[in-house]
Amino acid sequence: MIRIENISKSNSHRILFIEASAALNRGEKIGLVGPNGAGKTTLFRMITGQDLPDEGQVSVDKGVTIGYFNQDVGEMSGRSAVAEVMDGAGPVSVVAAELRELEAAMVDPDRMDEMDQIIERYGEVQARYEELDGYGLEGRAREVLDGLSFTQEMMDGDVGKLSGGWKMRVALARILLMRPDVMLLDEPSNHLDIESLIWLEQFLRGYDGALLMTSHDREFMNRIVTKIIEIDAGSLNTYSGDYGFYEQQRALNEKQQQAQFERQQAMLAKEIKFIERFKARASHASQVQSRVKKLDKIERVEPPKRRQTVAFEFQPAPRSGEDVVSLKGVAKKYGSGTIYDGLDFMIKRRERWCIMGINGAGKSTLLKLVAGATEPDDGSVSIGASVKMGYFAQHAMDLLDGDLTVFEWLEQEFPRAGQGSLRALAGCFGFSGDDIEKKCRVLSGGEKARLVMAAMLFDPPNLLVLDEPTNHLDLDTKEMLIKALSDYEGTMLFVSHDRHFLAELSNRVLELTPDGIHRYDGGYTEYVERTGYEAPGLQA
Known part of the structure; x- marks a missing residue:
C-alpha cells in the first residue's frame, strides 16, 4: 500500500535518511522506533505528502485513504x-x-x-x-x-x-x-489514562486497516504491533515481531557484530605485525606484498553503533524513620464533590505505593496532600522523622525560567555546587554538548521533565512523590529511569498510566474507587492477578 524507496532527507544540516527503504502492506500493524530527532515525524509527513524526500520516493497506492494523528491538534x-x-x-x-x-x-x-x-x-x-x-x-x-x-x-x-x-x-x-485504509498515529498513547489506553489497544487490534505508529509505552506497543521499523543512523531496519522481540534481536545483532569486529581486528593486527616485521627483508617481499593486497581488499567490519542513553545515577539518600507519612481522618472537597472523607493511610519506609483510580478519583489530590501542595479540609497529614521529600508534578515544568539556559537554571537552583558537578548532572540527564546552552523555553516536554527530575535528584530525597513521571519520556529514557528507581532505597508514592513502570517499581497498591479505598500488598502485577483487571475503571 505504501512504499518508501531509497529515500534521502536532510533537515537543517542534519542527515535523517540515506537511501532508506521500507514498506507498509495491507493489514500490517507496525511500530516505528528510533531516538528523539531520528526523523519519525518527518517520515509521517513524507507519507502524507506534507514533506518530500530530497531523493528517492514515497508512493501510496491509488485510492488509499490515510488518517494522520499527530500532537499538533490545531484550533478547536x-x-x-x-x-x-x-x-x-x-x-x-x-x-x-x-x-x-x-x-x-x-x-x-x-x-x-x-x-x-x-x-x-x-x-x-x-x-x-x-x-x-x-x-x-x-x-x-x-x-x-x-x-x-x-x-x-x-x-x-x-x-x-x-x-x-x-x-x-x-x-x-x-x-x-x-x-481509513491506513492510520498513521504519532504518540497516540500520550495523555491517555490506563482505561483509555486499554480501550484503544482493543480498538486497534480489531481495526482491519494498516497501522504505522510511534509510542513511548512499550506495553501498549507490544500488544498491538507485529513488526517494527527502526530508524537507525539514516537507515530503516525492519524486524518481524513486537517491541520486546525487536529489543532482543537488536541486542543479539549488536553482540554478533561486536564479535565479528573483534575477530577481524585481531586478524588485521596479526597481518600488520607480519608486514611490519618482514617488510625490509627481500626474502619475504612477495609474501609481504601479497598480504598488503589482501588487506586492501578486505571489507572492514564496523563496530556496532553505541546508542546514547541517559544514565540516571542516584546518590544514596539519607535514611528516614520507619513511619514516613501518616494521614489521619483526612477530608477533602472540591466544590460540591467530596474526594476524601475520613481517610486513614500510613506509608512505611521503603514501601513503594502506586495509586490506582479513574479520572477524578483523587490520585493527584492525594499526592498534593502528602507533598503539602494542598491542605486537607479536615484531619491531619504528618511527615515522619528525618524525611526529605522530592515532589515531581506536571506543573513543576511550568516553573522553569524560560529566559535561562539549562546550565544557568541549574546554577540558580544549586548556587553552591561546582560547575563540574552540575555539568556531570546535566550529562546524566541527556544534556550534553550544546544542549546545556539551550534556553528553557525551547525545551521539549521530555527535556523539561528530565531537567526538573535532575534538580530533584541532585540532592537525593528519601521520599519520592511522583505524579506521572514518565509523561513525555521516550522509551530509552523511561527504561533508564526504571532501572535507576529499581536501585533506589528510599520510599515512593506515585501515579502512572505506564503499566511497565507500575509493574517494575510498585510493591503496594492503593485503589481509589466509588465503593471505597482498597489496599493491596504486592505490586501492580499481583494487583492485576488478584482483581482480574488492569485498572479500576475496567471492573466488570
Missing part, C-alpha cells in the same frame, strides 16, 4: 466534541455538511422559488448519507469518545473549553471514527 472551539469528531469522519462528514445546508435552505423564505430543486437534491444527498451509514455516525462517535473516557457532558459541551490533553483525544477520535 465553537461546537461540541461530538460534532468535531463527526466532522473528521471522511466522505460521510462532507455529505452531512451538505445535508445541513439543504435543511437550512428548505426553511429559508428567500429561496422558495428554488424549493423543487432543493427537495430533489435533498433526496439524493439523504440517500447517499444513508448508504454511508450517516445516521449511525453520531452513535459511533459517542462510542469512540466514551472509550476515550469522555463523559456525556464533555461530549456535548464546547470543545474549546477542554484542556490540551482532552483536545488531543478529540483529534484522535476523529481518525478512529474515520477508519
